[in-house]
Amino acid sequence: MGRYIVRRLLSLIPVLLGVSIIVFFLVRLIPGSALQMYLGTQVETTPEQMEELKRIFGEDKPVPVLYVEWLGRVVKGDFGYSLRTSREVLPDILARLPLSIEITIFALILALVIGIPMGVLSAIKQHPITDVLIRIAGLLGLSLPQFWLASLMVIAFSNLRGWIPMGNYVSFFSAPLQNLKMLFFPSLAIGIGLAAVIMRYTRNSMLEVMQMDYIRTAKAKGLKKRVVIIRHALRNAILPVITVAGFNTGYLLGGAIVIEEVFALPGMGRLALYAIYQRDYPLIQGIVLLIAAMFVLVNLATDLIYASVDPRIRLDEKAR
Amino acid sequence: MVGARLKKNIIALTGLGIIAFYVAVIVVSLFWLPFDPVAMDTSHLLEPPAIATGHLFGTDEFGRDILSRIMQGCSVSLIISISATLMGAVIGTLMGIWAGFLGGKWDQWIMRVADILFSFPSLLLAIFIMGILGEKTYNVIFAIGIVYIPQFARVSRGAILTLKGNEFVRAAFSNGAGKSYVLFKHLLPNIMMPLIVQISLSLSVAILLESALSFLGLGIQPPYPSWGNMLSSARKFMMLAPWTAIYPGLAISFLVLGFNLLGDGLRDILDPRLRNVK
Numbered sequence: 001m002g003r004y005i006v007r008r009l010l011s012l013i014p015v016l017l018g019v020s021i022i023v024f025f026l027v028r029l030i031p032g033s034a035l036q037m038y039l040g041t042q043v044e045t046t047p048e049q050m051e052e053l054k055r056i057f058g059e060d061k062p063v064p065v066l067y068v069e070w071l072g073r074v075v076k077g078d079f080g081y082s083l084r085t086s087r088e089v090l091p092d093i094l095a096r097l098p099l100s101i102e103i104t105i106f107a108l109i110l111a112l113v114i115g116i117p118m119g120v121l122s123a124i125k126q127h128p129i130t131d132v133l134i135r136i137a138g139l140l141g142l143s144l145p146q147f148w149l150a151s152l153m154v155i156a157f158s159n160l161r162g163w164i165p166m167g168n169y170v171s172f173f174s175a176p177l178q179n180l181k182m183l184f185f186p187s188l189a190i191g192i193g194l195a196a197v198i199m200r201y202t203r204n205s206m207l208e209v210m211q212m213d214y215i216r217t218a219k220a221k222g223l224k225k226r227v228v229i230i231r232h233a234l235r236n237a238i239l240p241v242i243t244v245a246g247f248n249t250g251y252l253l254g255g256a257i258v259i260e261e262v263f264a265l266p267g268m269g270r271l272a273l274y275a276i277y278q279r280d281y282p283l284i285q286g287i288v289l290l291i292a293a294m295f296v297l298v299n300l301a302t303d304l305i306y307a308s309v310d311p312r313i314r315l316d317e318k319a320r
Numbered sequence: 321m322v323g324a325r326l327k328k329n330i331i332a333l334t335g336l337g338i339i340a341f342y343v344a345v346i347v348v349s350l351f352w353l354p355f356d357p358v359a360m361d362t363s364h365l366l367e368p369p370a371i372a373t374g375h376l377f378g379t380d381e382f383g384r385d386i387l388s389r390i391m392q393g394c395s396v397s398l399i400i401s402i403s404a405t406l407m408g409a410v411i412g413t414l415m416g417i418w419a420g421f422l423g424g425k426w427d428q429w430i431m432r433v434a435d436i437l438f439s440f441p442s443l444l445l446a447i448f449i450m451g452i453l454g455e456k457t458y459n460v461i462f463a464i465g466i467v468y469i470p471q472f473a474r475v476s477r478g479a480i481l482t483l484k485g486n487e488f489v490r491a492a493f494s495n496g497a498g499k500s501y502v503l504f505k506h507l508l509p510n511i512m513m514p515l516i517v518q519i520s521l522s523l524s525v526a527i528l529l530e531s532a533l534s535f536l537g538l539g540i541q542p543p544y545p546s547w548g549n550m551l552s553s554a555r556k557f558m559m560l561a562p563w564t565a566i567y568p569g570l571a572i573s574f575l576v577l578g579f580n581l582l583g584d585g586l587r588d589i590l591d592p593r594l595r596n597v598k
Contacts, residue, residue: 018436026452139584143577145528147535148551148569155562254441258532262555272444273536276451288448292439 004307008300019292020074024067027281074289080282089286092271097290099267100260102172104252106183107191111252112245114195116238119202123210124229134199141196146255150189150262157185165263186263190255194248201244205237212236239309246302250295325589332585335520338578346395355385357392358543366561378563381553386564389545390571396457396546397575401526404461408468409519416473417511420480421503431477434470442467446529450538460539464529468522475518479511517586524579531572547572 039045045053054060061069073080079089122134158164165182172179209215210233218228257269264270268287275283326332354374361383369378377386412434419430440448449463483489484507492502533539534548542549547568554564 014432015435015439018432019439022436022440023448026448029452139577139580140573142580143524144573145531145535145551145569145576147532148565148572151551151555151558151565152569155558155565158559250441251443254443257443257447258536261536272447276447276538279451284448284451288440288444291441291444295441296439 005304008303012296012300015296016293019296020071020289021067023285023289023292024070025063027285028063079286079289082283083280084278084283089283092283093268093286093290096266096268096271099169099171099265100253100256100269103183103187103190103256103259103265103267104249106180106187107194107252107255108245108249110187110191111194111198114191115198116202116234116241118195119199119241120206120229120234122199123203123206135203138196138199138203141192141199144192146189146193147258147262149192150186150259153185153189154262165265169264169266183265186259186265189262190252190259193255194245194252197248198241198245201241202237205240206233209233209237239306242309243302243306246305247299249298249302250291253291253294326585329585329589331581331588335578335581335583335585338574339582342394342398342575342578345391346398349391349394353385353388353391355388357384357388357545360384366557366564368561369563377567378561380550380564381557381561386550386567389550390547390568393545393547393550393568394571394575396540396544397527397530397572400457400460400464400530400540401523404464404526404530405468405519405522407461407465408522409472409515411465412469412472413476413515415469416476416478417480417503417508419473420477421484421499421507427477431473434473437466438470442525443529443532446533447536447538450533455538455541457540460530460533463533464526467529468526471522472515472518475514476511479514480507483507483510513586513590517583517590520579520583520586524576524583527572527576527579 039053051060070080077090079093081087082089082092085092118134118137122131122138125131154164162178162181163185165186169182170178215228215233218232219225223232256267257272259265260267260269261273268291272284272287272291274280275287354376361379364373364375364379364383366381367373367375367379367383369376375385375387377390380386380389415430415434419427437445445467446463449466450459453459453462489502489506492506497505530539530546531548531551534546535552537549537552539548540546542553550568551565554561554568558565
């Protein structure tokens with residue numbers, strides 16, 4: 001297992017390098033340069049002044065050299081300075097990060113809590129109507145735009161005091177209960193899509209497992225139906241569900257961008273939007289890089305969890 | 321064979337029916353709209369839906385008819401999501417089938433590029449690209465299309481890998497067929513069905529992505545209507561006039577549902593494993 005983890009960690013290096021190359025060079029695609037953006041259209045510069053400015057901003061070298069220098073700074077935790085506020089980018093991002101992570105985790109928990117039981121209920125088909133209703137709910141969950149759902153929640157529940165954040169955000173550490181109350185609807189709006197995905201995977205996986213011989217054996221032994229379903233079927237059916245949930249966690253982070261905007265929550269997603277609207281490229285670069293790195297790490301963690309639960313994965317690796 | 325099963329599959333048929341309805345709306349909107357979708361009418365600001373006024377879905381903050389705007393936004397949404405999905409599908413599939421077919425170094429390099437693109441949450445990547453390229457319609461297509469490249473690369477590579485060891489491939493080679501010929505004439509037609517399922521499901525997500533971009537002000541720009549930017553401007557008035565937010569959202573959800581149903585139905589038809597489970 002140890003060697004497997006090390007190998008997987010090493011395989012991250014080229015992916016992360018590629019991510020950094022994309023983030024760095026995409027910003028270079030901006031018509032004009034970031035420097036021009038920074039100066040705006042009102043400022044007239046002579047070519048000599050421009051050269052001087054380029055030197056000051058460290059833009060006077062060939063692009064590959066600039067990339068290597070930039071990467072060197074990023075690895076040391078220096079993500080550069082905001083074009084708008086001249087503040088260091090990284091501390092500002094890190095200050096906004098906990099809220100986005102909290103919403104993501106909250107949304108993941110809601111998705112699992114809603115998705116798995118619904119999937120099981122749907123698969124065991126005690127009432128055919130329940131199955132149909134749950135499947136329709138699942139399709140709807142996949143089809144509703146998150147930001148629309150969030151807007152509807154604002155319309156419907158704005159009378160519930162303390163439930164809809166709208167600008168008076170309190171952090172978890174200052175008032176935990178109020179904070180959780182406030183983040184419930186935003187997290188639900190993000191989590192419902194994933195709940196639908198989890199429900200559909202749980203259902204399919206349960207249906208497959210329920211056909212297995214060992215389930216028939218368990219039933220024949222005279223075990224209670226509940227025991228068969230939870231201890232025998234669900235335990236085996238849950239594996240692919242965990243993988244799907246893990247791989248989708250990154251998308252929850254993406255969803256947080258829109259939802260934070262709808263509920264006016266001061267998270268990293270709103271910072272990203274602000275940076276895009278303001279054309280604050282160092283800030284955008286920093287946020288995208290950080291989210292992509294987190295995304296890759298979550299995916300790796302999912303793989304490792306899966307491998308540690310299912311011994312067949314590692315056997316396959318050796319056989320190759 | 322697929323056609324016959326399609327006729328019996330209620331899920332896929334319902335999906336097709338919904339999509340056909342939207343296509344019909346587009347055709348109608350080319351010739352006739354209840355009102356001019358961009359004409360402002362200060363005497364009918366934020367009017368609730370009513371048959372008497374003729375504004376069946378009400379009016380927005382400029383007195384524009386919401387139904388007409390939804391009808392016109394329909395073609396925008398569909399054209400963008402179809403173009404974006406096709407872009408991702410063509411580039412991604414070409415990458416995937418060559419990677420799977422050639423194997424070795426080529427496979428590693430091509431799939432590594434796909435892995436890297438896969439490391440960005442799709443909405444974040446699309447927002448990032450829009451922020452850099454600027455809010456133009458063709459940039460929206462590009463920003464969404466690029467998100468799909470790795471997905472199609474993976475699906476098509478997997479499908480080619482399972483096929484390329486087959487007898488008919490060796491037979492084609494021993495008949496003297498070249499690599500491109502075997503790949504495009506013998507292998508590609510055989511992986512079309514999983515690709516079509518993927519396309520259908522991608523279309524649904526493309527519509528959601530386009531509406532999210534426009535909602536954030538990074539997609540289609542007003543006054544030209546798109547469902548996303550209608551919802552965006554509705555945000556300021558939705559407490560006062562909920563209909564401005566409800567109908568465009570319903571339009572999105574229903575079309576997305578159509579593509580999801582079609583994709584689900586097609587997958588049921590094509591995946592015999594799930595068919596037995598039913």
